[in-house]
Amino acid sequence: MKKMNMKELAKELNVSIATVSKALRDSHEISGLTKKKILEMASKLNYTTNPYAGSLRNKKSKTIAVILPEVADSFFSLAINGIQSVAEKKGYHVLIYLSHEKYSNEKSIVGECNSGRVDGVLISISSETTNPDHILKLQKENIPIVFFDRNFEGLNISSVVTNDFESGYLSALHLIKNGCQNPVFLSISSSLGICNKRAEGFRSALIEKKTGRIKNPVIICSGTYQEINSQIKKLLTGKIRPDGIIASVDRLAMSVYLICRETGISIPNELKVAVFSTMETAPILNPPLTTITQPAFEIGRIATELLFKKIEKKAFSVVDENIILPSFLIERTSTAAS
Amino acid sequence: MKKMNMKELAKELNVSIATVSKALRDSHEISGLTKKKILEMASKLNYTTNPYAGSLRNKKSKTIAVILPEVADSFFSLAINGIQSVAEKKGYHVLIYLSHEKYSNEKSIVGECNSGRVDGVLISISSETTNPDHILKLQKENIPIVFFDRNFEGLNISSVVTNDFESGYLSALHLIKNGCQNPVFLSISSSLGICNKRAEGFRSALIEKKTGRIKNPVIICSGTYQEINSQIKKLLTGKIRPDGIIASVDRLAMSVYLICRETGISIPNELKVAVFSTMETAPILNPPLTTITQPAFEIGRIATELLFKKIEKKAFSVVDENIILPSFLIERTSTAAS
DNA sequence: CCTTATTACGAAACCGGTTTCGTAAATAAA
DNA sequence: TTTATTTACGAAACCGGTTTCGTAATAAGG
Numbered sequence: 001m002k003k004m005n006m007k008e009l010a011k012e013l014n015v016s017i018a019t020v021s022k023a024l025r026d027s028h029e030i031s032g033l034t035k036k037k038i039l040e041m042a043s044k045l046n047y048t049t050n051p052y053a054g055s056l057r058n059k060k061s062k063t064i065a066v067i068l069p070e071v072a073d074s075f076f077s078l079a080i081n082g083i084q085s086v087a088e089k090k091g092y093h094v095l096i097y098l099s100h101e102k103y104s105n106e107k108s109i110v111g112e113c114n115s116g117r118v119d120g121v122l123i124s125i126s127s128e129t130t131n132p133d134h135i136l137k138l139q140k141e142n143i144p145i146v147f148f149d150r151n152f153e154g155l156n157i158s159s160v161v162t163n164d165f166e167s168g169y170l171s172a173l174h175l176i177k178n179g180c181q182n183p184v185f186l187s188i189s190s191s192l193g194i195c196n197k198r199a200e201g202f203r204s205a206l207i208e209k210k211t212g213r214i215k216n217p218v219i220i221c222s223g224t225y226q227e228i229n230s231q232i233k234k235l236l237t238g239k240i241r242p243d244g245i246i247a248s249v250d251r252l253a254m255s256v257y258l259i260c261r262e263t264g265i266s267i268p269n270e271l272k273v274a275v276f277s278t279m280e281t282a283p284i285l286n287p288p289l290t291t292i293t294q295p296a297f298e299i300g301r302i303a304t305e306l307l308f309k310k311i312e313k314k315a316f317s318v319v320d321e322n323i324i325l326p327s328f329l330i331e332r333t334s335t336a337a338s
Numbered sequence: 339m340k341k342m343n344m345k346e347l348a349k350e351l352n353v354s355i356a357t358v359s360k361a362l363r364d365s366h367e368i369s370g371l372t373k374k375k376i377l378e379m380a381s382k383l384n385y386t387t388n389p390y391a392g393s394l395r396n397k398k399s400k401t402i403a404v405i406l407p408e409v410a411d412s413f414f415s416l417a418i419n420g421i422q423s424v425a426e427k428k429g430y431h432v433l434i435y436l437s438h439e440k441y442s443n444e445k446s447i448v449g450e451c452n453s454g455r456v457d458g459v460l461i462s463i464s465s466e467t468t469n470p471d472h473i474l475k476l477q478k479e480n481i482p483i484v485f486f487d488r489n490f491e492g493l494n495i496s497s498v499v500t501n502d503f504e505s506g507y508l509s510a511l512h513l514i515k516n517g518c519q520n521p522v523f524l525s526i527s528s529s530l531g532i533c534n535k536r537a538e539g540f541r542s543a544l545i546e547k548k549t550g551r552i553k554n555p556v557i558i559c560s561g562t563y564q565e566i567n568s569q570i571k572k573l574l575t576g577k578i579r580p581d582g583i584i585a586s587v588d589r590l591a592m593s594v595y596l597i598c599r600e601t602g603i604s605i606p607n608e609l610k611v612a613v614f615s616t617m618e619t620a621p622i623l624n625p626p627l628t629t630i631t632q633p634a635f636e637i638g639r640i641a642t643e644l645l646f647k648k649i650e651k652k653a654f655s656v657v658d659e660n661i662i663l664p665s666f667l668i669e670r671t672s673t674a675a676s
Numbered sequence: 677c678c679t680t681a682t683t684a685c686g687a688a689a690c691c692g693g694t695t696t697c698g699t700a701a702a703t704a705a706a
Numbered sequence: 707t708t709t710a711t712t713t714a715c716g717a718a719a720c721c722g723g724t725t726t727c728g729t730a731a732t733a734a735g736g
Contacts, residue, residue: 017723025724029685054723056722056724072419077410116390116692117389254619279619344692358693391691392693392721393721
């Protein structure tokens with residue numbers, strides 16, 4: 001079947017293309033009767049308007065890009081839901097890109113966004129990203145950008161993040177209060193601002209409470225799944241063992257749990273564990289896992305609302321806003337006082 | 339800064355637009371020297387080609403749509419990864435749409451796809467969908483479609499699914515073998531083919547082994563999170579209680595676990611539980627949860643490869659393939675023999 | 677009845693590329 | 707040297723809409 005278009009539709013009704021276009025957009029220039037006839041014929045002939053033709057003329061794609069490191073853990077799943085909920089209300093389309101935590105990927109994806117393909121960009125930067133030039137270039141081209149969760153510090157760009165320093169601080173206090181003498185923080189990147197802030201908060205609490213005999217209580221866990229496992233195993237079975245762990249992501253806490261099970265280390269008696277995570281299974285783990293839970297859906301939702309504020313008022317160049325949403329420490333058995 | 343385009347670029351170099359276009363696409367019609375000059379100037383002036391202009395002319399969007407019910411549980415996250423891995427290799431863009439398990443949403447989303455916006459559609463249907471007309475309409479417009487995971491039976495459309503009947507059958511046998519006399523299957527929809535096939539397999543095993551005193555061992559759990567919880571609570575504390583449960587999705591198993599914890603029902607002694615799920619935390623739950631794990635990433639990957647086969651050979655109209663990938667029953671403590 | 681305003685529509689430019697086709701100049705074959 | 711090819715490029719149509727502007731017909735005002 002040949003694809004129906006406006007020209008065909010206009011020919012069918014003996015009117016001009018302009019009239020059809022206006023009728024379909026409900027212009028006041030077209031009489032009610034004509035509109036009705038055109039609408040009917042359009043539906044009868046299964047006409048659908050080609051979105052790219054309009055994009056070309058109006059320089060509006062009705063599309064946003066979401067760039068994220070991975071869609072593996074539940075945080076980004078929830079964030080995507082928050083993003084979609086707004087986009088869909090606005091009639092916008094959502095393109096998803098994954099950087100796989102690689103700077104090079106992120107750079108080329110961001111480059112792609114600078115072409116009229118999208119009207120705005122939501123981005124959570126990769127753990128490798130230390131140079132913001134690709135993002136600044138996008139900004140210079142006047143494309144609205146909003147960071148969510150993982151932002152790049154020091155740029156004049158809107159962001160929606162959690163209270164990372166404070167959460168790190170409070171989680172450390174929580175461990176200390178419940179009896180930990182040697183807590184450590186497991187990070188996934190030494191360059192990721194969000195991790196560093198959590199780690200800084202954590203460190204501050206240790207200093208303030210004069211706790212911890214380990215010189216550097218912030219440990220970077222990187223590499224493959226296997227490498228991380230063996231790194232954690234070495235940590236938990238080494239000479240100077242921690243008695244408390246704050247994991248910065250799901251995966252690290254899971255490694256800790258698996259290794260404790262394997263080596264017979266008892267949680268929370270020998271080791272207390274908490275994690276920055278939105279995982280739903282935390283309450284039914286063995287033992288139930290204390291989480292610092294980020295409002296993932298809200299982060300996505302609010303970031304997207306911010307983005308649309310910028311897209312819609314582009315001409316007035318909205319001031320950038322940096323919104324901080326609080327995470328919640330949910331205490332469960334894994335950090336219970338011994 | 340004004341947006342750079344081909345016309346500007348051509349003017350800058352005193353060549354025609356056609357020459358610029360051909361040079362950028364590395365046409366043999368353009369000499370090496372000219373190409374070099376054009377490439378250099380393009381990069382110097384930060385030229386990026388407008389994708390929609392090309393789409394319009396070539397009727398190729400280099401974009402696919404992925405329509406899914408939710409992105410909540412880990413299955414779809416993994417599937418998205420599989421999809422992206424192929425799309426990204428092909429230089430394609432991925433639009434994500436969520437139907438939120440609503441037929442009306444799915445219908446309007448599918449309608450959107452029929453406009454040249456995308457070159458192909460990957461879809462996992464909503465649990466409400468019983469009428470395939472919207473999908474058939476898309477097919478009639480000659481847009482390549484592939485079902486993944488949740489397909490609509492009886493259509494002449496490619497699909498990649500798991501061995502649902504067999505998995506249901508084997509999971510029931512597993513429960514029976516380990517001592518269950520009254521197993522039930524918790525479904526989320528009475529219309530979803532995938533659930534029904536699992537349930538059918540389950541039912542077959544019960545009949546074959548002459549097991550189960552409950553008339554209808556397939557229970558539809560629907561409604562809000564709260565409603566499902568109370569439904570399951572009633573089931574587990576009622577007069578005729580099951581001693582084994584196969585949950586068709588993550589959420590149902592989680593409900594079961596929470597209610598067992600709340601009511602003191604012991605897993606696996608009083609109740610054995612298994613779930614169709616890809617959740618990573620299954621081994622560290624309390625107790626470790628037996629799963630029937632679908633190859634989610636592979637389903638996404640292979641479905642996307644099938645889709646591209648159809649996109650690339652559209653003219654020859656590739657025969658539809660229905661690929662069945664096996665799930666794996668991973669035995670853990672939650673179904674251990676008592 | 678004449679003038680002005682309004683209504684309803686069409687012609688054509690335009691968005692930013694791609695592609696076909698024509699052609700002058702350079703090169704190769706006869 | 708003449709003819710046939712090849713090379714390198716430009717003019718213009720085209721993709722499918724949107725929008726500006728012009729205009730004939732009708733309505734309103736004086």
